[in-house]
Amino acid sequence: MYGVHRNNVGRAMSPRPEAAIHATDLRMSYGTTRVLEGIDLDVRPGEVFAMLGPNGAGKTTTISILTTLLRPTHGSATIAGFDVAREPRRVREVISLTGQFAAVDSKLTGRENLLLMARLHHLPRRSVRGRADELLERFDLVAAADRLVGTYSGGMRRRLDLAISLVARPQVLFLDEPTTGLDPRSRQTVWDLVREVADDGTTTFLTTQYLEEADRLADRIAVIDEGRVVAEGTASQLKSGLGEAFVELVLADATQTRIPTDGSIEHVGEVLANIRRQGLDVQRWQVREPTLDEVFLALTGHRAAPTTDVIAGARR
Ligand SMILES: Nc1ncnc2c1ncn2[C@@H]1O[C@H](COP(=O)(O)OP(=O)(O)O)[C@@H](O)[C@H]1O
Ligand SMILES: [Mg+2]
Numbered sequence: 001m002y003g004v005h006r007n008n009v010g011r012a013m014s015p016r017p018e019a020a021i022h023a024t025d026l027r028m029s030y031g032t033t034r035v036l037e038g039i040d041l042d043v044r045p046g047e048v049f050a051m052l053g054p055n056g057a058g059k060t061t062t063i064s065i066l067t068t069l070l071r072p073t074h075g076s077a078t079i080a081g082f083d084v085a086r087e088p089r090r091v092r093e094v095i096s097l098t099g100q101f102a103a104v105d106s107k108l109t110g111r112e113n114l115l116l117m118a119r120l121h122h123l124p125r126r127s128v129r130g131r132a133d134e135l136l137e138r139f140d141l142v143a144a145a146d147r148l149v150g151t152y153s154g155g156m157r158r159r160l161d162l163a164i165s166l167v168a169r170p171q172v173l174f175l176d177e178p179t180t181g182l183d184p185r186s187r188q189t190v191w192d193l194v195r196e197v198a199d200d201g202t203t204t205f206l207t208t209q210y211l212e213e214a215d216r217l218a219d220r221i222a223v224i225d226e227g228r229v230v231a232e233g234t235a236s237q238l239k240s241g242l243g244e245a246f247v248e249l250v251l252a253d254a255t256q257t258r259i260p261t262d263g264s265i266e267h268v269g270e271v272l273a274n275i276r277r278q279g280l281d282v283q284r285w286q287v288r289e290p291t292l293d294e295v296f297l298a299l300t301g302h303r304a305a306p307t308t309d310v311i312a313g314a315r316r
Contacts, residue, residue, distance in 0.1 A: 019078065020045045020172050020203035021066060026075035028061050028227075035061050036072070037227040043220075045080075045171075048194070048204045050218035052211065052292075054302070058227040059207035060100060063176050066205070067097045080171055096170035098161050100177045106150035110141050110160050113149060114167060121168040135163040139193065155186025162193055166202075173197060175206040179213060191216055211292035221292075225300040238295045245289050247271045252281035263287060 021043035028036035036058045043049040051059050064070035066077055068088040076083065082090040104113050114132040123131060136145045139159040144152065149160065158178065165173060178194065179187040194217055198204050208214055214221045215235045223231040223238070231238055245263040250256055261267045268287055275282060290298075297303055 018045075019043065019081075020047065021049070021077070021079055021205060023062075023066065023077040024075055026062065026065055026072045026077060028058070028065065028070070029073045035227050036065075038075070039224070039227070039229055041077075041222065041229075043203060043205060045203055046198075046201050047219045048198045048206070048217055050214040050221045051205070051207045051224050052209070052214040052221050052296070053207070053224035054209055054300075057224045059224060060176055062224075063097070063174050063205070063207060067095055067174055068092060069097075094171040095174060096165040096168065096172075097174040098165045098176065098178060100180065104149050104157060104160050104164065107148065109146050109148055110152070110156075111136065111145040113160060113164060117164045117167045123168065131167060135166060138196075139163040140189075153186075155182055155189065158182060158186065158190055159193065162190065162197075166197065170202065172203045172205065175204065177207055177209065180209065187213075211296060215292050223296060223299055230299045231295075235292060236289075238292065239290045241295065241298075245287055247285060247287050249275065249280070249282050250284045252283055254283075261287065 019042050021041055023039055023041040026036050026039040026041075027034070039058070039062055041049075041062075051062060053059055061070065065072045066079060066084060068084050068091050071085065076085065078084065079091045080094045082094070084091050104110075105116070108116065111132055114135060115128060118128040118131055136142050139162060141156065141159060141163065144156060149157065152160065162175075162178070165175075175194065179190050182190065191213070194204060194206070198217075204217075206213075206217065218235070220232065220234055221238060222229045231241065233241075244261070246258040246260050247268060248256065248258050259271050261271055272285075293303065
């Protein structure tokens with residue numbers, strides 16, 4: 001499918017056909033409130049790209065623009081070479097979106113939801129049932145396939161949501177906070193599934209408040225705060241921005257101290273010798289890399305997200 005589009009309309013019109021997602025200076029305002037202040041993005045085909053940021057940072061707004069649901073106040077974007085403003089139908093043909101809130105119909109069964117989506121996408125009649133079966137199998141929903149979705153747990157709904165977005169084999173998959181509100185076990189399952197989909201070569205753009213999620217899934221991460229990308233890179237590039245590693249000490253009075261190090265035996269040895277010379281009463285020590293949590297805090301001055309438990313609790 002990609003080849004066909006590229007060879008006629010896409011290649012002729014798009015400036016960056018090699019990028020799966022390309023965005024330039026996206027800005028969005030609601031009245032006088034500016035929620036996106038110039039977002040640039042470049043996602044390569046096959047890449048898993050995470051937009052990491054706290055509530056209200058502008059993640060859903062960005063996804064809505066990239067998936068043609070919202071027009072930006074300024075700037076432009078292409079998906080697989082198609083312009084979101086000028087060629088929205090082309091864009092919709094190559095993408096799929098799993099929104100922040102489950103978009104499945106509770107009054108239908110899991111299988112019916114899949115079949116409905118397959119028909120909406122005009123999948124050939126003879127392949128519709130087979131595709132539904134294949135996805136039910138893969139997303140571990142065979143036993144629940146003929147139950148009403150209204151009886152599904154949150155994790156099952158999320159899995160069905162993901163299955164539905166894969167019905168038409170999208171080239172670029174958008175996932176808006178795919179695991180928010182899920183328990184740790186369901187979260188792990190969704191991570192495994194996203195990883196599998198990505199390993200099949202589907203370009204995946206996901207948003208998340210969870211540093212661990214970005215760390216685990218993404219090839220590259222853009223950290224977004226208050227409508228701006230404040231840092232971008234691989235998880236380890238972001239971490240090394242804070243220094244490669246540090247010696248962390250907990251002293252007898254519970255004071256914590258960190259000493260930056262390149263992690264080499266020579267340097268760590270020097271640091272430890274220094275500490276001994278000063279006669280500090282060290283309770284524990286370790287050499288470690290910064291966590292993404294610490295990176296986020298350093299970049300933005302605040303934490304990315306409350307802990308999972310707090311979020312889960314607040315939602316009830
Ligand atoms: N329709 C709207 N009208 C006014 N403000 C909005 C609207 N939609 C979103 N916002 C505001 O834009 C900001 C970014 O929202 P959003 O993109 O949903 O953030 P995120 O998905 O990162 O939580 C928030 O401050 C939000 O309140
Ligand atoms: Mg959101």
